[in-house]
Amino acid sequence: DAGITQSPRHKVTETGTPVTLRCHQTENHRYMYWYRQDPGHGLRLIHYSYGVKDTDKGEVSDGYSVSRSKTEDFLLTLESATSSQTSVYFCAIGLGLGRNQPQHFGDGTRLSIL
Amino acid sequence: QKEVEQNSGPLSVPEGAIASLNCTYSDRGSQSFFWYRQYSGKSPELIMSIYSNGDKEDGRFTAQLNKASQYVSLLIRDSQPSDSATYLCAVPSDNYGQNFVFGPGTRLSVLP
Numbered sequence: 001d002a003g004i005t006q007s008p009r010h011k012v013t014e015t016g017t018p019v020t021l022r023c024h025q026t027e028n029h030r031y032m033y034w035y036r037q038d039p040g041h042g043l044r045l046i047h048y049s050y051g052v053k054d055t056d057k058g059e060v061s062d063g064y065s066v067s068r069s070k071t072e073d074f075l076l077t078l079e080s081a082t083s084s085q086t087s088v089y090f091c092a093i094g095l096g097l098g099r100n101q102p103q104h105f106g107d108g109t110r111l112s113i114l
Numbered sequence: 115q116k117e118v119e120q121n122s123g124p125l126s127v128p129e130g131a132i133a134s135l136n137c138t139y140s141d142r143g144s145q146s147f148f149w150y151r152q153y154s155g156k157s158p159e160l161i162m163s164i165y166s167n168g169d170k171e172d173g174r175f176t177a178q179l180n181k182a183s184q185y186v187s188l189l190i191r192d193s194q195p196s197d198s199a200t201y202l203c204a205v206p207s208d209n210y211g212q213n214f215v216f217g218p219g220t221r222l223s224v225l226p
Binding site: 031033040041042043044045048050058090094099100101102103104105106107108 | 145146148156157158159160163165202204206207210212213214215216217218219
């Protein structure tokens with residue numbers, strides 16, 4: 001099983017505070033992804049990474065930043081959280097090096113911003 | 115923006131019946147297609163992948179791909195209440211096949 005751990009699993013915070021979500025993998029996969037999932041919108045890509053210090057924006061990147069200083073960790077930061085960022089956040093890893101390989105998802109982080 | 119469409123459901127079928135889930139996509143050049151199952155409150159789980167036209171079978175699941183018509187379907191035979199979940203279709207969103215766009219999902223309910 002592709003080992004992928006998200007932390008925290010749940011978080012409640014206030015508008016305007018910074019929030020960092022962590023995704024940790026144990027199998028040296030190159031590609032890592034952050035998604036958010038909201039009712040009526042499905043899974044939407046926020047940012048992704050294709051290697052250490054190599055990241056790019058997804059469909060809904062405004063208000064989010066990411067960092068990947070080690071292969072195993074991919075961090076998602078909300079610099080100043082807003083209520084519209086209340087969502088379930090999933091981290092995923094790409095299971096292969098080649099094209100058209102599926103993704104494996106972590107258990108998710110449920111984030112509530114009051 | 116490449117699009118993936120699915121009927122949101124809910125699709126209700128009796129236990130033991132065949133459930134048929136459909137997905138259409140906008141990019142004629144797409145090369146790979148994935149079906150994920152997501153139970154309520156859980157993360158998506160990969161259940162099928164298909165790359166070539168035709169059918170691919172895995173246990174009670176069959177994925178069907180028709181690139182000319184730009185649709186991919188998932189058939190679940192002998193549906194069980196444990197199959198009740200939301201099924202997501204995923205299609206590459208770029209030419210490198212490393213990023214994907216997900217459909218909104220179809221909620222399936224299998225009635226005992």
